[in-house]
Structures are given as structure tokens and as C-alpha cells.
Amino acid sequence: MADELLEVTDLTMRFGGLRAVDALSFVARRGEITAVIGPNGAGKTTVFNCITGFYRPTGGGVLLTHADGARFALQRLPGHRIARRARVARTFQNIRLxxxxxxxxxxxxxxxxxxxxxxxxxxxxxxxxxxxxxxxxxxxxxxxxxxxxxxxxxxxxxxxxxxxxxxxxxxxxxxxxxxxPVLLCLDEPAAGLNPRESDELNRLLLRIRADGCSILLIEHDMGVVMRISDHIIVLDHGRKISDGTPEQVRADPHVIAAYLGEGDEDEVPAEEVVA
Amino acid sequence: MKSALRDAVLSALVALRPVPVAIAVAAVFVGRLLLLAWRGRSRAAARHANRAFAERLTQAGKYVAPLLLIVALAVPLSGDRYYLHLGILVMTYVMLGWGLNIVVGLAGLLDLGYVAFYAVGAYSYAIISTTYGLGFWTCLPIAGILAAIWGIMLGFPVLRLRGDYLAIVTLAFGEIIRIVITNWVSLTNGPNGISGIPRPTLFGLKFTPAGGPGSFSDFFHLPPSPTWRAVYLYYVILVLALLTNWVTLRLRRLPLGRAWEALREDEVACRSLGINVTVTKLTAFAIGALFGGFAGAFFATRQAFVSPESFTFIESAIVLSIVVLGGLGSQLGVALAALVMIGGFEVFRALADYRMLVFGAALVLIMVLRPRGLVAGRTPTVALGRKREISAELVAQGRG
Structure with a gap:
């Protein structure tokens, strides 16, 4: 049942000399909640903007497949058609009502x-x-x-x-x-919510998934991410550093390094320094 | 956008009468200083009173609109040609204001060149009627459609522009149309204008002042008088203006009108919801231009003469001032503002040059007291329960 809904291949977005997204590839499966996480400035929102047509990617492709087999190359569609024909909806980091x-x-x-x-x-x-x-x-x-x-x-x-x-x-x-929509892209939906509101949000998202809409989620609130995601992709500096289930990602040393920083400080675990 | 609006209004004033404007500016400077000193003491109280006043005004609006309509219908009963001609003038500006309100008030696209569509409508009627001998009612839709096509032609290049940039390009477009009309002598007769434009007829009955066979007064066995034509013209423009109003009110409650308002609120969000922003903006330009074209054709048939002088920037500025003073998006506000600005201007005719001073002071007074226009706020288009007025602070003014 979990077939590919969204296939991102070698997605690259350059702003002048800055590579905001660098040859990123991942897959989001139908009926799942896929979370994209990463430190600030990792390129998460840029990925969203490429998927939803607000940016035209410098390179690579974004392919969306509907349940009936219809395929859409999102990197070539204008923004309003992505919402209308490919049925990809999105929300914004700063609310745009x-x-x-x-x-x-x-x-x-x-x-x-x-x-x-x-x-x-x-x-x-x-x-x-x-x-x-x-x-x-x-x-x-x-x-x-x-x-x-x-x-x-x-x-x-x-x-x-x-x-x-x-x-x-x-x-x-x-x-x-x-x-x-068949795919709902949420850009930090839990930002600024109190714990009770976060719980309500979790229930809402699970309900949306149960109704058959897949979700792509950018979130900093790990409480939300770890509890409801089926699949997590971790970005840092525009590259994918980890990809897997919440348990796998939580245990991945690259992820810990990206979030906590790695270097010559004392609090870095001994094995990291040895490596 | 706000600064561009202000610039448009101010430059219009300065262009008309520089000296009284200078006096007005000085008076306002002193007045504003005193006002600020007074306000500083009771600012909170003043703001509260202002909001209460706004709510009462909105409430009163429910009764004002039908009242205005009754008065408008009754104007010809006075039988005074002065009031009829003033009424025709005011209704023309009401119609232009309502037409521009679609573009500026609903879609939030600042258009400083609305007079271009007025000119296209007027010249379309003038040229077609004098060349092919067609009547007013045949040419009216043609003039409107030609103006709408110009609206779309203007729309295409300016769609990428926003706010002040959009305002400047539309301003230039208005000037281009006027200059083309002035210089394309073989078609438009240049600065001399086109005269002998046919007057409107009522089912083929002519309105000749002297009566005679085939005339309106002859057919209905009325004494021949030039008043009949004025009455007829008045009702024609009243019907055209009400048509503009009716179509706008209908469109507001349809998806297209809601998309215009959504566009004014947030263009990016519109795109994310699958609304084709380009097409939506073009329809706003086209429909606004359509009514501008109708008004232009009416202007041509009323005057029986058109020349480029009638379509200068000051016309665009006056219509825009009417929309801004009335309150962006408010139909009643636009009607009131047109009445105050065009009718009020006539009332002070006895003051000769100094009426510009009164005019300027009135504008400034309205801007200070009602910064979002006479009738600010927005009525929802649909409701589960009761429709409640939305206060102007929440409503966006659009950035183009």
C-alpha cells in the first residue's frame, strides 16, 4: 500500500553562489506522514518552495504520482497548476490567511x-x-x-x-x-503552539492521514515529529544526512552531530572524537 | 500603495491651482500641529470615539443607500436644468468611481490611468457613430468591449509589477492613450476633436429642442423643450451607474469577486490554493475598463464632442480620489464621495478661486478623521449566521 507518491531526484536550488539545496533525493510514500527536519538554514523551506512551484529548481526533478497513475513533473508546472491539477496543497511558515x-x-x-x-x-x-x-x-x-x-x-x-x-x-x-489535495505540505505547523494545541494538531494531522491524504511536514517540534511521522528525512546545509523511521533517525550519529554540533568541546562523546 | 495614492491626490491639486494649495498646505500645517497637541492629551479617548463613530456610520449606511437612490430618482422632478446637468456630472463620476473600485478597491491594483479606458470608450463611440452612422445603444457595448480589450492589453505587461511600480506604469498608459489620440490626426482629428457625435435616442425618438416630427415631445404630445433630453440623459447615466453597481455587488458574492478580494489580501496564498493570479488580475482590469468604456461612450454622446483635453491625468486623479475618500471597496462610500467631491465643488462656485481651498481643506479633513475613507470596513459576502462588518484595520489595501 505504501507506494511512491513523491519522488525527488537530484533536486538542486542555487541562489547566486549559495547552494540552498544540493542534489537532494528522497521519496515520500502514499498514506504516510513524511517529516523533513534539520537545523535552521538547512534548506527545508526551499525544498518546499521547489515542490509547490514557488521556486523553479536549478536542477533535478520532482515527480508526483496520483493513485490512478497520473504523473506530474512538478518542477515544470506553474504554481497554481500544482495546486489545481497535481493537487498539492501547502501552508506557510508565517501564516498567510x-x-x-x-x-x-x-x-x-x-x-x-x-x-x-x-x-x-x-x-x-x-x-x-x-x-x-x-x-x-x-x-x-x-x-x-x-x-x-x-x-x-x-x-x-x-x-x-x-x-x-x-x-x-x-x-x-x-x-x-x-x-x-493528495499531498499536504506543512511548513512548521506547530511553531508557536502551546502543548495542548500541539496535541490537537497531532490529532488533526493523523485524521488527515487516515482520510487518505499524505503529508509532508517541516517541523522543529520533535514532540510532534517523533510521535506522528512514519518517515523522517534530515537535511543539513542543503544535503540529506539521514533518512529512515523515527527510531533510526534518532539513533543516527550524523543527526546528533548536526543538531548538537561536533567539534573539540569537552561535551562531545569520546567515540565521536576518536572517529 | 498608500503613499502613491496620496501623491496622486496631491499632484492633482497642485496641478489645478498652485497658490491656493500653498495657502491650504500652510493652514493644514498649523492646524495639524494644534490637532496633535490636542490629541496628545486624550489620544485613547479620541480613538475610541472614532471607532464608535465608524460603527454608527456603517449602521446608518443601511438607510442612506435607499435614501440616496430615491433622491437620485427624484432629481428630474425639480425640472431645473442646472440640477439635471449637475446630476449627470455627479452620476458620471459615481459610475467611474464604481468602475475603478473593482480594480483598486476589490482587486487591490492601484490604477492611476483609469481615464485611458474612459477615453477609449468615448473615442470608440465618437469614431464608430460618425463613420458608420450607428446609434448610441448599438455602439455602447462595442465601446465597452474595446475598452475592456485595452484593459487586458494594459494588464499583460503590468502583471509582474506591484504597488508603486504598477501605479507608475498605469499612469504612463493613461498618458500614452491621450498622446496617441492627440497625434493620430487621420483617425481622431487630433487636438481639434470630433464634433457632431449623434445624441442618444429613445427607441428611435429624437430629443430635438424644437420638437418636430419624429421627436420625443411630438410623439408623447408634450411641449417641446430642451429639458427632455437632459432628463433622458440623466436617467441613462443613472441606469448605467446602477448597472455597474449591480454587477459589482453580484460579482463580489461569486468566486471571481472573492478571488479578487483574496488577491488583495494575499497573492501568494491565492497561488498556493490553485487560483490563476494572472487571469484573475486581467478580469479585474477588463471589467473595470468595460464600465470605464461605457461611461466614456456616455460622455461622448452627452457632449456631442470629444477632444483629448477631456482625458488628462486630473480625471484619473479625481476618480481615484473618489474611490480612496469613499473607502476602498465600499459602493456606498464611493457614491457619497462623488457627491461630496463633484457636487460639493459646485456648491462653492461663488467662492471663485478660493473654492479649491475649501476643496483641499475638505479632503484633508476627511483624511484626518477617516483615514480609511468615508465608509471603511468590509461586509462579508457569505455567512453561516449573521453577517458582521469587518473593521478596516484587518482588511488589506492591496499592493498590486
Missing amino acids: FAGMTVLENLLVAQHNTLMAATGFGILAVLGLSRYPVAERQAIERAREWLDAIGLTERADDPAGALPYGAQRRLEIARAMCID
Whole structure:
């Protein structure tokens, strides 16, 4: 059941002389939560931007395969098509909600393409002649399901910018899910959350996985990463230094070195110094 | 974007009357100094009062809009041609303001060259009607569509630009259209303009002041009078303006309008949700231009004469000021601002040159008291429960 969903091969992204991502290859499997971790500046967000079409990679390829066999070379698709055709959704490290629109409107904008198809090029809907009202009712129903899932039904008519921080994070995930993705890319969803909110997030992500959407996750909160990930990829300086299950990664000396630093300090374990 | 808006308004003022503007600037400087000193003592209280005022204004808006509509419908009852012509002028700017509101207020794209579409509409009607002998109602959609095509042509090169850069390029575009019109003498008759443009007819009935066979007054057995034409023109522009308003209000509640507003809020997020940003921006330009083109065709038929002088930058600046003073995205605010700016300007006619001073002071007063426009805030397009006004602080102003 765990076949390849996303294959990244030799992905390279250069900014002038800086190689932010250097010949990175990894695989994310369908139905799994794959975490990408690494110290600050390791190139995690750059990888995300390459996958979701915000950057055009300098080299390498990103191949997405749907369950029905349809394949998409993401490095060549424009950003909006990646979301629409390849059905890859994402959230942002610094929350990007439509702050001046209500929570419900945020979730309806996410269903733009489905709704737009029901308006008959807009002209019929302006004249009130299309099946748009039906489509909108369905969209609202779908939004309401997600609002129930993230516990924001009560606040559906409040502006998104007025929500507390944790709720904004959950809303951004719900909004991304409203495009009906096969792969959800989350950029530090637990940043700034308190422990209770982190637990809620874990439950939400596990629920999304159970519903059949695979997740690619960048996260610093190891509590979240170790508990829910099926597979972890560790980056440092744009290169992959480890790849495996949470247990394997936790035990990998390269990972420990990257996180704690290696050098000539006393606290470095003896065997590291010998090696 | 905010600074570019301010620049546009200020340069328009300076271009019109430099000396009164200088006096106004001095007066404002002193006034603002005193205001700051006064505010420093009770800042928190002032801010609270301001918000309460804003809420009350929004509440009152529910009754103001129908009231304005009734007054607008009743203007011809006065039978005074002065009020009719003033009404026509105000309604033209209301329509232009509503058209520009789509681009600036909803999609958040700062357009300083809106007059270009007005000019394209006016000249399209003028040239087509004088060359092929077609009537106003036939040419109206053609003029609108031609203006919309220009909107798309402007849209393509400027899509990559944002904020101030977008403003500068649209400004240049407005000037290019005017200069082309001035110099393409074989088509547009250059600076002399095009005269003898056909007047609009009502199902083929002409509005000749002297009456005569086939005229409106003859058909309905009314005494011949030039007032009939003014009344007819007034209702034509009223209907066109209300059409603009109706289409905008409908579009706001459709995915396209919501995508415009989402674009104003956050373009990057739009892209991540699969919204084609290019197409969405182009539709905003095209639909805004379409209504600008309609208004232009109306202008041509009202004047029966067009020349490049009518389409200078000051027109763009006035329309933009109306949108900004009214409150970005607010239909009622734009109507009020047009009434205040165009109608109010006429009220102070007796003051001769000094009315620019009053005008400038009024603008500054509104900017100080209501920095986000007369009717700030945003009404949600859809709600599970009751629609509650969203305060202006949360709503983005767009960066193009």
C-alpha cells in the first residue's frame, strides 16, 4: 500500500553562489506522514518552495504520482497548476490567511476552481442563470465539515485576522485541505503552539492521514515529529544526512552531530572524537 | 500603495491651482500641529470615539443607500436644468468611481490611468457613430468591449509589477492613450476633436429642442423643450451607474469577486490554493475598463464632442480620489464621495478661486478623521449566521 507518491531526484536550488539545496533525493510514500527536519538554514523551506512551484529548481526533478497513475513533473508546472491539477496543497511558515475575510470566506476561496466551474464563465451566474447556488451550498457544507474538524464553527463569521494564533494555524491547514489535495505540505505547523494545541494538531494531522491524504511536514517540534511521522528525512546545509523511521533517525550519529554540533568541546562523546 | 495614492491626490491639486494649495498646505500645517497637541492629551479617548463613530456610520449606511437612490430618482422632478446637468456630472463620476473600485478597491491594483479606458470608450463611440452612422445603444457595448480589450492589453505587461511600480506604469498608459489620440490626426482629428457625435435616442425618438416630427415631445404630445433630453440623459447615466453597481455587488458574492478580494489580501496564498493570479488580475482590469468604456461612450454622446483635453491625468486623479475618500471597496462610500467631491465643488462656485481651498481643506479633513475613507470596513459576502462588518484595520489595501 505504501507506494511512491513523491519522488525527488537530484533536486538542486542555487541562489547566486549559495547552494540552498544540493542534489537532494528522497521519496515520500502514499498514506504516510513524511517529516523533513534539520537545523535552521538547512534548506527545508526551499525544498518546499521547489515542490509547490514557488521556486523553479536549478536542477533535478520532482515527480508526483496520483493513485490512478497520473504523473506530474512538478518542477515544470506553474504554481497554481500544482495546486489545481497535481493537487498539492501547502501552508506557510508565517501564516498567510486572508485576514480581512471571514473564516468561512477563507474556506470558500480555497474551493475557487470547483465553484468557478459552476458559474458558466461568470456571466450566467451574474444573471442568476447557473447552477452556482447549488455549488455554493455544497462548498459551504464542505467548509462546515472542516470547521467542525478544527473546532472553529462558532467563529465562522469572524474575520480570520481576529482569531488567536493557534486557531489561525488550524484554519490554514483546513483551508489547504479544501482544495482536496493528495499531498499536504506543512511548513512548521506547530511553531508557536502551546502543548495542548500541539496535541490537537497531532490529532488533526493523523485524521488527515487516515482520510487518505499524505503529508509532508517541516517541523522543529520533535514532540510532534517523533510521535506522528512514519518517515523522517534530515537535511543539513542543503544535503540529506539521514533518512529512515523515527527510531533510526534518532539513533543516527550524523543527526546528533548536526543538531548538537561536533567539534573539540569537552561535551562531545569520546567515540565521536576518536572517529 | 498608500503613499502613491496620496501623491496622486496631491499632484492633482497642485496641478489645478498652485497658490491656493500653498495657502491650504500652510493652514493644514498649523492646524495639524494644534490637532496633535490636542490629541496628545486624550489620544485613547479620541480613538475610541472614532471607532464608535465608524460603527454608527456603517449602521446608518443601511438607510442612506435607499435614501440616496430615491433622491437620485427624484432629481428630474425639480425640472431645473442646472440640477439635471449637475446630476449627470455627479452620476458620471459615481459610475467611474464604481468602475475603478473593482480594480483598486476589490482587486487591490492601484490604477492611476483609469481615464485611458474612459477615453477609449468615448473615442470608440465618437469614431464608430460618425463613420458608420450607428446609434448610441448599438455602439455602447462595442465601446465597452474595446475598452475592456485595452484593459487586458494594459494588464499583460503590468502583471509582474506591484504597488508603486504598477501605479507608475498605469499612469504612463493613461498618458500614452491621450498622446496617441492627440497625434493620430487621420483617425481622431487630433487636438481639434470630433464634433457632431449623434445624441442618444429613445427607441428611435429624437430629443430635438424644437420638437418636430419624429421627436420625443411630438410623439408623447408634450411641449417641446430642451429639458427632455437632459432628463433622458440623466436617467441613462443613472441606469448605467446602477448597472455597474449591480454587477459589482453580484460579482463580489461569486468566486471571481472573492478571488479578487483574496488577491488583495494575499497573492501568494491565492497561488498556493490553485487560483490563476494572472487571469484573475486581467478580469479585474477588463471589467473595470468595460464600465470605464461605457461611461466614456456616455460622455461622448452627452457632449456631442470629444477632444483629448477631456482625458488628462486630473480625471484619473479625481476618480481615484473618489474611490480612496469613499473607502476602498465600499459602493456606498464611493457614491457619497462623488457627491461630496463633484457636487460639493459646485456648491462653492461663488467662492471663485478660493473654492479649491475649501476643496483641499475638505479632503484633508476627511483624511484626518477617516483615514480609511468615508465608509471603511468590509461586509462579508457569505455567512453561516449573521453577517458582521469587518473593521478596516484587518482588511488589506492591496499592493498590486
